[in-house]
Amino acid sequence: MNRLIISSLFCCIIILTSAFKIGNTIPKYKVKTIVIDAGHGGHDPGCFGASNREKIVALSVALKLGNMIEESFPDVKVVYTRKTDVFIPLIERAEIANKAHADLFISIHCNASKAKTAYGTESWVMGLHVSEANLAVAKRENSVILLEEDYKANYDGFDPNSAEAYITFSLYQNVNIDKSLYLASKVETAFKTKMERFSRGIKQAGFLVLYKTNMPAILIETGFLTNLNDEKILGSEKGQTDIAETIYSAVKEYKSDVEIN
Numbered sequence: 078m079n080r081l082i083i084s085s086l087f088c089c090i091i092i093l094t095s096a097f098k099i100g101n102t103i104p105k106y107k108v109k110t111i112v113i114d115a116g117h118g119g120h121d122p123g124c125f126g127a128s129n130r131e132k133i134v135a136l137s138v139a140l141k142l143g144n145m146i147e148e149s150f151p152d153v154k155v156v157y158t159r160k161t162d163v164f165i166p167l168i169e170r171a172e173i174a175n176k177a178h179a180d181l182f183i184s185i186h187c188n189a190s191k192a193k194t195a196y197g198t199e200s201w202v203m204g205l206h207v208s209e210a211n212l213a214v215a216k217r218e219n220s221v222i223l224l225e226e227d228y229k230a231n232y233d234g235f236d237p238n239s240a241e242a243y244i245t246f247s248l249y250q251n252v253n254i255d256k257s258l259y260l261a262s263k264v265e266t267a268f269k270t271k272m273e274r275f276s277r278g279i280k281q282a283g284f285l286v287l288y289k290t291n292m293p294a295i296l297i298e299t300g301f302l303t304n305l306n307d308e309k310i311l312g313s314e315k316g317q318t319d320i321a322e323t324i325y326s327a328v329k330e331y332k333s334d335v336e337i338n
Contacts, residue, residue, distance in 0.1 A: 108332045110154045111146060112174040114184040114286065115139035116296075119164025121224050124189035126302030129312040131187040132162065138299060139185045141321035146328065153332075166225045171289030181260070181331075182294035183324070184286055186218065187311055188301045196304040197275035198268045200261035201296040202254060203288055204281025218284055218296070256293035256335065263327035264297060271323050274300070274310075297324065 115136040117123035123131025136159070143155045156177045158170040174182045188199065216238060225231065261279045268274040287294045299320050300307035310316035 106335060106337050108153060108180045108336060110156060110177050110179045111181045111183065111328070112156045112158065112177055112179040113139045113143050113146075114158040114170050114174075114182065116184055116186040116218075118159050118162055121164050124187060124302050126187075126308040126312065127305075129187075129302055129308055131189075131302060134187050134299070134302070134311050134317065135185045136160075136162065137317045138321050138324075141318055142183070142185070142324050142328075145321060145325040149325075149329070150332075164224070166231070167286045168225075168231050168289060170286050174294075175289070175291050179290075179292050181328070182287075182290045182292055183328070184284075184294070184296040185324075186296060186298050188298040189303045190301055191303075193303055193305070196301050196307045197277040198265065198300055199277045199280055199298040200264045201280050201282060201284060201287070201298070202257040202261055203284060203294065204254070218286070253291075253293040257295055259334075260293055260327065260331045261295045263331050264295065264324055267323045267327040267330075271326060272319055 115132070115138070117132035117135060119132075121132065123135065125131070139157065140160065143157060146153055147155050154177075156173065156179065158173050159165050170184075171182075188195075258279060265276040265279055269276045284296055287296060300311050302308050302311060310320070
């Protein structure tokens with residue numbers, strides 16, 4: 078009996094020791110690289126407000142956000158898909174993120190609507206649209222590829238204006254969907270609590286720029302340039318800084334939550 082007890086204890090010690098060693102060899106997950114994508118650019122202005130263009134607002138917010146991350150987290154590498162007013166094809170934006178082995182991809186945009194009363198923020202993740210409104214937003218953002226050379230070859234014949242083409246996205250399973258949704262929720266909560274902005278929620282649709290990325294990725298519509306009150310925020314230096322700070326606070330929370338200490 079004593080030998081059995083001693084043998085059992087010995088085995089437990091070996092198992093616990095091995096588990097401890099194995100546990101110590103598991104690599105810790107860290108957010109080391111963040112790619113910030115300013116939507117549109119160059120000969121692609123994006124949507125328009127009364128006196129503002131999406132490509133300019135998006136770039137300003139993106140640069141401010143990047144600076145905030147760099148100042149607060151010197152160990153985090155920030156990569157920009159563009160830092161000036163230049164045109165970058167959607168497929169290249171995703172390639173930049175993939176080549177950088179990014180841990181996060183954040184695409185900054187402004188919204189537009191024929192209804193001037195539409196306002197508020199939205200955060201999007203890759204997925205199949207569940208409404209005509211979602212499809213319309215995806216079509217507008219994806220139509221950028223029509224400005225690219227050889228877009229049919231680059232995107233396997235994808236037609237951004239064809240509703241049927243988006244069915245292919247239903248076959249795509251994004252392994253990073255959970256983390257993408259989690260970051261999106263942080264962003265929309267921050268807009269509501271820190272800026273007291275109206276959040277239109279977290280949505281899914283077939284965005285080509287998100288489809289090709291290999292990491293958690295979100296597209297943020299920071300407000301409607303076609304809405305008078307939203308445009309005042311989006312077009313002002315203070316408003317752009319506030320938006321960047323709000324997104325930064327969400328990224329900071331996300332980073333803290335997902336990293337294993």
